[in-house]
Amino acid sequence: MSNLQESGPLLSVRDVAKFYGARVGCRDVSFDLWPGEVMGIVGESGSGKTTLLNCLAGQLTPDHGEVLFDTRTDGLKDTVRMSEPERRMLRRTDWAFVHQHAHEGLRMNVSAGGNVGERLMAVGARNYGQIREEALDWLGRVEISGERIDDRPSAFSGGMRQRLQIARNLVTGPRLVFMDEPTGGLDVSVQARLLDLLRGLVREMGLSAIIVTHDLAVVRLLADRLMVMKGGEVVEAGLTDQVLDDPQHGYTQLLVSSVLQV
Amino acid sequence: MDGQDQAYNFAYLDEQTKRMIRRAILKGLAVPGYQVPFASREMPMPYGWGTGGVQVSAAVMVPEDRFKVIDQGADDTTNAVSIRKFFEKTAGVAVTERTGEATVIQTRHRIPEEELGEGQVLVYQVPIPEPLRFLEPSEVETRKMHALEEYGLMHVKLYEDIARHGAISTAYAYPVKVEGRYVMDPSPIPKFDNPKMEMAAVQLFGAGREQRIYALPPYTKVVSLDFEDHPFDPSKADHPCDLCGAEDSYLDEVIVDDAGGRMFVCSDTDYCGTRQANGHRGALAAEDAA
Numbered sequence: 364m365s366n367l368q369e370s371g372p373l374l375s376v377r378d379v380a381k382f383y384g385a386r387v388g389c390r391d392v393s394f395d396l397w398p399g400e401v402m403g404i405v406g407e408s409g410s411g412k413t414t415l416l417n418c419l420a421g422q423l424t425p426d427h428g429e430v431l432f433d434t435r436t437d438g439l440k441d442t443v444r445m446s447e448p449e450r451r452m453l454r455r456t457d458w459a460f461v462h463q464h465a466h467e468g469l470r471m472n473v474s475a476g477g478n479v480g481e482r483l484m485a486v487g488a489r490n491y492g493q494i495r496e497e498a499l500d501w502l503g504r505v506e507i508s509g510e511r512i513d514d515r516p517s518a519f520s521g522g523m524r525q526r527l528q529i530a531r532n533l534v535t536g537p538r539l540v541f542m543d544e545p546t547g548g549l550d551v552s553v554q555a556r557l558l559d560l561l562r563g564l565v566r567e568m569g570l571s572a573i574i575v576t577h578d579l580a581v582v583r584l585l586a587d588r589l590m591v592m593k594g595g596e597v598v599e600a601g602l603t604d605q606v607l608d609d610p611q612h613g614y615t616q617l618l619v620s621s622v623l624q625v
Numbered sequence: 626m627d628g629q630d631q632a633y634n635f636a637y638l639d640e641q642t643k644r645m646i647r648r649a650i651l652k653g654l655a656v657p658g659y660q661v662p663f664a665s666r667e668m669p670m671p672y673g674w675g676t677g678g679v680q681v682s683a684a685v686m687v688p689e690d691r692f693k694v695i696d697q698g699a700d701d702t703t704n705a706v707s708i709r710k711f712f713e714k715t716a717g718v719a720v721t722e723r724t725g726e727a728t729v730i731q732t733r734h735r736i737p738e739e740e741l742g743e744g745q746v747l748v749y750q751v752p753i754p755e756p757l758r759f760l761e762p763s764e765v766e767t768r769k770m771h772a773l774e775e776y777g778l779m780h781v782k783l784y785e786d787i788a789r790h791g792a793i794s795t796a797y798a799y800p801v802k803v804e805g806r807y808v809m810d811p812s813p814i815p816k817f818d819n820p821k822m823e824m825a826a827v828q829l830f831g832a833g834r835e836q837r838i839y840a841l842p843p844y845t846k847v848v849s850l851d852f853e854d855h856p857f858d859p860s861k862a863d864h865p866c867d868l869c870g871a872e873d874s875y876l877d878e879v880i881v882d883d884a885g886g887r888m889f890v891c892s893d894t895d896y897c898g899t900r901q902a903n904g905h906r907g908a909l910a911a912e913d914a915a
Contacts, residue, residue, distance in 0.1 A: 448773045455777075470760075470781070474788055477781050484784065485777025491787055491852040513788050 371433060373398045373539060373571050374419070379428035381414050387595035388414035392428070394590065394600065398538070401565060401572045403586030403603060405579060405618065411595035412575045413543055419573060420460050420541040421450045432457075432539070455485050459532035463544035465524035468531070469516045475502065475527055476512040482535045501530040505560060522553035526560065533564065540565075540572040546581055558584050579622055583607060591615045636683040636716040642666055646684035646838070650829055653840035658807030659771070660754050665836040675708055675733060676833030678750035682712065682731045685746055685829065691719045693727035698735040698875070698892030705733075724895050734797070736818040738874045738896040741826035743843060749812040751832035754839065756800045756810040776808045779850055787855055796860075802848045809839065811847075817861045817875045822847040864889040867909040869900035 372395035381388035389411035396402055404412045417423040419430055421442055431439040432453065442450055454460070462468040469478050479498040480488070488494050499509050505526040507519075516524050525545065532540065545561065546554040562585055565572055574585055582589055582603055589606045591599040591614065599612040610616045634640065642664075649663035668676040686692070692712050696705040700722040708731060709720050721727050724739040731748040741747060757767045760778050770776070779800050786794045799816035803809050811822060812830060822828065828841040841847065851857040862876040867888040874896055876889040888909050891897035901910065 451773060451775065473760075473781055473785060476788055477784050480784055481777060481781050484780040485775065487777075489780070489853050491784065492854050494784065495788075 370398060371439065372396060372431075373400075373433045374573075375429075375431040375439060376419065377429040377431070379415065379418055379425045379430060381411075381418050381423060381425045381427075387411070389418070389592070389595040390427075392597055394597075396539075396571055396573065398433075398571055399569045400588065401570075401574065401586045403582030403589045404573065404575045404592060405577060405582055405589065406592035407577065407618075410592040412592050414595075415592070416541055416543055416573060416575045420458060421454060422460075455482055456535055457538045459535075459537040459540040461525075461528055461532055461540065461542040461545050463547045465516070465521070465528045468528045469524060471517050472515060474513045474515055475507065475519070478516065478527060478531045479534050482531065486535060497534060501534050502527075504564070505530040506556075520553075522549055522557060525549065525557055529561070529564070533568070533570075536568070538571060540570050542572060542574045542576075544576050544578075545574065546576070546578060554581075561585060579607060579619065591618065633715045635688070636686045636712065636718075637668075638666065638680065638683045642680075643684040646680055649838040650681065650684065650840060653829070653838050654827070654842050656807075657841050657845050658803030658809040658839060660837040660839045662836055663838050665833045668833065669711075670707070672834040673752060674704060675731070675750035677831030677835075677838070678731045678733070678748050678833075679708060679711070679831075680833060681829050681831035681838060682729055682748045683716070685748070686712070686716055686718060686729055688716070688718060690728045691721050691726055692716075693721050693724065693730045694732075695730065695735060695737065695893070695895075696733045697877070698737075698896075699894045701894060722895050723899075724893075734813050734815075735875070735892060736814055736821045736824075738871075738891070738893045740821075741824050743825045745826040747824075747826050747828045749814075749828065749830045751810070751812040751830045751835075751837070753798075754810055754830065754832040754835050754837040756798075756808050771807060774806070776802075779808055780852070783850060783852065783855075787852070793851065793855055793858075799857075800850050802850060803841065804846050805848075808850070809847075815861070815875055816849065816857075817859045819847070819849045819857070820859050862889055865907060866891045866897060866900075867907040869897045869905045869910070870907040871897070871900055871905070 374396040376392055376394050379392045380390035392415055406412045418425040425443055430442045432442050434440045476495060476498040479501050480494040483494050499512060502509055502512060507523055507526060516527055546557055586603045589603045590597050593614045599606060599615045607619055610619050646663055649661040653661045668679055694705040694709045696702040712718055713720055724737040729746045733750045755767055757778060760782055761767050783793050797815050798810055798813045799819055801809050801811055825843050827843055830839045849857040864876060865872045866874060866876060868890050871891055874891045874893060877892045879888050879890055881888055
């Protein structure tokens with residue numbers, strides 16, 4: 364975290380807004396994400412957090428605002444207005460997107476190795492042996508046994524699928540990972556293992572990440588900074604511990620106090 | 626046009642339709658490997674029997690043409706015979722079984738063994754023109770992938786082959802890259818025929834049900850996709866033809882009895898017949914054959 368000042372922000376979001384007809388998806392969202400930083404976005408269902416994430420990741424086109432990404436070649440560049448080939452290139456190299464449901468992010472009829480190898484082949488890898496080696500390495504890193512490399516994800520459990528999805532996304536060494544409820548739908552012990560794994564990978568690879576979730580425990584564990592959304596707007600932002608320990612906005616207070624205690 | 630049934634326009638299709646198809650063909654030739662949509666017509670045969678190929682043949686045919694139809698290499702199978710009769714009746718063109726003498730050759734699943742020359746047109750019947758179809762079901766997405774040259778997915782299929790079978794097991798409809806740009810499905814020809822696609826003849830591909838036409842101009846560069854450590858292998862049955870003794874032709878395996886007996890014969894009947902007429906004999910050829 365010491366070299367933050369030397370380089371500029373990795374992602375710079377300016378006044379992003381998305382409307383669905385007269386309804387607000389999200390609006391007036393601005394923030395900077397620095398290299399190596401993990402940002403959490405929390406809020407209730409319908410608060411616009413997934414809309415915002417999709418706008419940032421180029422899956423939706425915002426109606427207003429800029430999303431500047433620090434590209435390797437041209438420096439900060441507006442991803443909303445860049446050409447589609449360029450944006451799709453980013454999506455399979457420097458960006459990664461982890462879906463809530465692993466089956467949306469995986470090819471269910473392609474083996475685990477093929478799933479991990481796809482991004483490598485998409486950027487031009489043409490050596491079977493090397494692709495397979497890389498796939499084995501990544502399966503190991505997400506704690507999937509190497510002998511499952513030729514099994515299809517449909518034969519995997521929910522937690523394994525989610526880990527496979529992560530391996531598939533991280534194999535090309537992205538710099539920014541978007542995660543949409545990465546632990547949603549998993550039971551608590553599997554969640555804990557996945558979070559542990561994610562935290563390790565994020566730290567080890569120096570990834571920047573934006574994590575959308577409604578689970579405050581997830582952001583407490585993973586996120587450096589936190590944004591709280593309600594009705595399409597950011598109502599509170601700050602360091603994770605600060606926001607969670609001393610919530611200022613009424614809605615954040617409600618959110619924090621609604622967490623069930625065991 | 627003597628002998629032609631006057632109830633039909635020349636070559637069955639009306640002139641406006643042929644014009645529309647010729648436009649699609651010209652566009653296809655201008656952008657080799659690109660799938661051009663066209664308004665496919667109802668033909669008097671079921672989809673899957675070569676409605677696309679028939680429409681393309683009808684659009685390029687002139688009364689002076691000599692027409693040949695092959696199905697899996699053979700001139701005498703149902704599909705080939707009925708299409709040949711169709712054009713004899715509706716266009717009154719001369720027909721032949723000799724590859725070298727034909728000007729338009731409509732084919733299903735094979736390229737003739739005899740090398741084709743300039744001035745010949747090879748028309749393929751195509752069931753599914755989209756090489757990415759079984760990997761990416763969305764047409765919107767596959768078109769975008771073609772437009773942006775995102776072909777990594779094609780290699781995922783080959784990867785799956787090697788992972789499961791130890792080698793690229795795709796034996797027909799083997800994907801090719803055309804002029805370093807479009808990835809194309811060469812129709813279900815055996816991969817043995819892939820290297821022949823760099824030829825002097827014009828190659829036209831018609832998919833009737835899918836309403837697509839694509840084309841390869843003469844001498845277009847066609848590269849079969851592969852991995853560095855698993856190179857493309859245009860394999861065939863490791864056997865000579867049992868009728869004509871040819872070692873270099875693509876073979877069909879024919880079961881001859883219920884005791885495991887089998888023979889290998891050239892799938893290209895014209896090639897095999899010509900060789901036999903020239904005195905070549907295979908291991909199982911009858912002495913008085915030819």
